[in-house]
Amino acid sequence: MFYREAGQFKQSYAADQAIFPIRQDRIGLAVILLIAFVGIPLFGNEFLLASVMVPFLILALGAIGLNLLTGYAGLLSLGTAGFMGVGAYAAYKLSTIFPEVNILVWILCSGFFAAAVGAVFGLPSSRIKGFYLAVATLAAQFFLQWCFVRWSWLYNDNASGAIEVPARTLFGIAITGPSATPVTRYLVVLTIVVVMTLIASNIVHGRIGRSWMAVRDMDIAAQLMGIRLLPVKLLAFAVSSFYCGVAGALMVFLWLGAAEPAAFDINLSFVLLFMVIIGGLGSLIGSFFGAALIHILPIAIRMLPDALGLSIGAATVEHLTFMIVGALIIFFLVVEPHGLARLWQIGKQKLRVWPFPY
Amino acid sequence: MTLLYSIFVDPFVQMVQMPDLLAQTLWEGLVSGVLYALIALGFVLIFKASGVFNFAQGIMVVFSGLTLVGLYEKFAAAGFSGPLAAFTALALAVLVMLILAMVIERTVLRPLVNQPDIILFMATFGVTYLLIGFGEMVFGGDPKQMITDQLFLPRGAYDVAMLGGHVSFQKIDIAATVIASLMIAGLAIFFQKTRIGRALRAVADSHKAALSVGISLNQIWVIVWFAAGVVALVTGIMWGARSDVSFALQIVALKAFPVLILGGFTSVPGAIVGGLIIGIGEKLGEFYWGPLVGGGIESWLAYVIALLFLLYRPQGLFGDKIIERI
Numbered sequence: 001m002f003y004r005e006a007g008q009f010k011q012s013y014a015a016d017q018a019i020f021p022i023r024q025d026r027i028g029l030a031v032i033l034l035i036a037f038v039g040i041p042l043f044g045n046e047f048l049l050a051s052v053m054v055p056f057l058i059l060a061l062g063a064i065g066l067n068l069l070t071g072y073a074g075l076l077s078l079g080t081a082g083f084m085g086v087g088a089y090a091a092y093k094l095s096t097i098f099p100e101v102n103i104l105v106w107i108l109c110s111g112f113f114a115a116a117v118g119a120v121f122g123l124p125s126s127r128i129k130g131f132y133l134a135v136a137t138l139a140a141q142f143f144l145q146w147c148f149v150r151w152s153w154l155y156n157d158n159a160s161g162a163i164e165v166p167a168r169t170l171f172g173i174a175i176t177g178p179s180a181t182p183v184t185r186y187l188v189v190l191t192i193v194v195v196m197t198l199i200a201s202n203i204v205h206g207r208i209g210r211s212w213m214a215v216r217d218m219d220i221a222a223q224l225m226g227i228r229l230l231p232v233k234l235l236a237f238a239v240s241s242f243y244c245g246v247a248g249a250l251m252v253f254l255w256l257g258a259a260e261p262a263a264f265d266i267n268l269s270f271v272l273l274f275m276v277i278i279g280g281l282g283s284l285i286g287s288f289f290g291a292a293l294i295h296i297l298p299i300a301i302r303m304l305p306d307a308l309g310l311s312i313g314a315a316t317v318e319h320l321t322f323m324i325v326g327a328l329i330i331f332f333l334v335v336e337p338h339g340l341a342r343l344w345q346i347g348k349q350k351l352r353v354w355p356f357p358y
Numbered sequence: 359m360t361l362l363y364s365i366f367v368d369p370f371v372q373m374v375q376m377p378d379l380l381a382q383t384l385w386e387g388l389v390s391g392v393l394y395a396l397i398a399l400g401f402v403l404i405f406k407a408s409g410v411f412n413f414a415q416g417i418m419v420v421f422s423g424l425t426l427v428g429l430y431e432k433f434a435a436a437g438f439s440g441p442l443a444a445f446t447a448l449a450l451a452v453l454v455m456l457i458l459a460m461v462i463e464r465t466v467l468r469p470l471v472n473q474p475d476i477i478l479f480m481a482t483f484g485v486t487y488l489l490i491g492f493g494e495m496v497f498g499g500d501p502k503q504m505i506t507d508q509l510f511l512p513r514g515a516y517d518v519a520m521l522g523g524h525v526s527f528q529k530i531d532i533a534a535t536v537i538a539s540l541m542i543a544g545l546a547i548f549f550q551k552t553r554i555g556r557a558l559r560a561v562a563d564s565h566k567a568a569l570s571v572g573i574s575l576n577q578i579w580v581i582v583w584f585a586a587g588v589v590a591l592v593t594g595i596m597w598g599a600r601s602d603v604s605f606a607l608q609i610v611a612l613k614a615f616p617v618l619i620l621g622g623f624t625s626v627p628g629a630i631v632g633g634l635i636i637g638i639g640e641k642l643g644e645f646y647w648g649p650l651v652g653g654g655i656e657s658w659l660a661y662v663i664a665l666l667f668l669l670y671r672p673q674g675l676f677g678d679k680i681i682e683r684i
Contacts, residue, residue, distance in 0.1 A: 076476065124665060128672045131411050131475070131623065135615045136668060139661030146657050266612070270483065277480045319495040326487025329480065334469040337477045 003351040019201055036190055041183045049182035052296060057186075057193045058250045060291035063275040064200055064284055065243025070273070071282035072204055073236035074216025075125055079137035080244050080272045082144035085264030087114040087245025088252040089154045092163045096156060103168035103176055104188070107249040114245020115238040117144070122237030126230045129219070141266055148261035162260045165253050176253045185254045192250065196243065201284055203239065212236055213282070278332055280339025289340035298325060369646035381525045383645045384638060389531040391637020392538045393600075396593040397614035398621065398629035399542070400586040405623045406562040407582035408467060410478045414485040416611025418458075418587060421489045423504065423594025423603040426451040428497035430505050444505050448591075455587030463579045471575075490605065501606075504598035511599055534596040541592055542630060545585070549626075554581060562624070616664035621675055628676030636660045 091110035121140035214222035279290025429447040512529035621628025
């Protein structure tokens with residue numbers, strides 16, 4: 001009764017094809033965006049903005065990238081962190097070679113470098129799939145990480161081997177570097193993530209997304225229906241890597257401020273895969289749920305003992321966090337293997353028929 | 359031209375000129391290959407019987423080794439040390455692996471039966487996190503010394519004069535190779551000759567058919583995870599004796615993945631041959647070609663070797679031919 005589409009008539013094809021055809025969805029989205037763009041910057045403190053929201057949004061963008069590849073095109077990848085690293089290093093090189101061009105342009109352009117690298121490492125997908133492909137993408141992960149360490153041109157021969165973000169401005173306001181305030185960084189990240197999510201939504205609802213899903217569900221059948229597998233799979237790799245590359249560039253420029261090659265190690269790939277699977281394969285909103293759960297949960301667990309007035313050693317809390325996260329992963333998989341997005345759908349359905357059970 | 363020379367000619371000239379170095383490199387590669395093969399073996403056992411791509415195998419190696427050393431330390435602290443205590447700890451570690459297998463079967467595999475492979479794969483990630491947290495909390499996170507002497511494992515090295523130079527064979531490496539071979543032979547006999555082994559093979563062929571002739575899947579899963587746990591324990595002891603027991607080992611365990619795709623997920627001989635190819639290829643590549651690009655290529659060379667094989671044979675060297683139906 002709260003969430004009924006009865007009485008909302010679509011009178012044009014455009015209305016029927018809208019991303020949010022139901023009025024309640026549009027209102028809900030507007031409220032969320034209002035809170036995100038106005039409420040949180042006004043009332044959030046520095047910790048919330050810099051340590052919770054910015055990482056959450058960036059990880060969600062990376063998770064969307066992986067979800068396009070794994071959830072929509074059905075190609076399992078463990079090289080996500082490597083592609084994020086490509087984006088970060090490309091943005092760093094571009095912004096130091098051409099400092100006069102706006103940094104946002106370079107952050108978005110770095111995605112194309114990641115896309116090219118991703119497409120190259122996607123070539124084995126023409127022959128192999130499933131877990132075999134996952135291991136093949138591990139080759140990308142380790143090779144790229146080795147490049148970040150050994151190829152000193154990439155980090156301008158810094159003695160530390162790390163990349164440091166130069167200070168850059170947009171309309172006279174510092175958005176990267178140490179002088180940028182958390183609020184501006186948060187707003188920049190939020191804008192990019194919202195726009196790119198919208199684009200991703202359009203991609204997956206269109207012809208390209210449908211061909212990805214056909215390949216995912218059964219590639220031979222898709223081939224018989226006239227979908228050329230290799231271009232479609234490579235496109236999935238390229239688009240996914242584009243998203244991951246932008247997420248990586250944002251991660252270094254607007255979150256960490258400086259990064260060593262170890263920031264893009266295999267653990268980041270696994271964490272992103274968690275987010276996608278816990279959130280829900282083949283669901284954009286699931287990527288946000290997954291990122292929220294996996295990123296914010298450990299922070300919450302670490303804060304819990306203080307809040308309850310218990311004194312537990314820091315090491316013990318760390319171990320407990322590991323155990324709780326592990327147990328929760330298993331718990332969520334057992335309760336709802338289709339991820340949090342599925343729970344969200346079930347919740348919406350319940351709201352729709354409330355107060356009746358079905 | 360010099361580049362081509364240093365890629366295609368120079369390494370081979372070096373190999374011929376200094377055969378003792380080549381022999382040493384090959385031996386090192388063989389030993390690390392055996393250890394990769396052991397980890398891969400644990401994967402294959404589980405994948406064959408339950409279709410689960412067990413990411414936790416690497417951490418099981420660390421966890422079992424840590425349990426053994428940790429228990430022994432606790433015994434030693436209570437004034438009970440020496441070989442007897444070490445073997446008591448070993449027996450208890452085996453028991454812990456059995457309990458672990460039962461717990462995993464009950465809490466992870468049984469509720470998730472019939473789910474897509476990727477879900478089960480992620481669940482083993484959860485197991486990995488749990489084991490990392492649990493192991494660190496109980497036994498501490500710092501690297502530990504493996505109790506080699508108490509388990510009567512040899513130390514030191516044989517220096518053999520051969521091929522116009524010296525080649526040194528670590529005794530523990532020889533012991534590791536022998537024990538690994540014995541264990542693989544034992545597993546092969548177990549699979550081929552015993553009643554449970556036949557049931558395991560039946561389950562590997564088809565779950566449904568095995569169920570229909572009255573084989574209990576749950577029981578088989580416990581057995582197979584327990585077997586993988588014992589393999590992990592042996593690997594942990596051997597590897598721990600070569601360096602030390604620490605959580606850094608699980609990164610090394612990722613090397614088992616290229617071994618797996620090289621050998622095929624379902625083939626025990628494949629795991630062994632794949633392990634040897636990867637181990638030897640990796641050491642040769644690092645030693646002879648690594649300096650050309652600044653070294654450290656060990657971290658990804660194994661994957662590239664495996665990838666090249668895969669492009670040629672998508673199901674791995676010994677894997678079952680992939681037949682797809684619509």
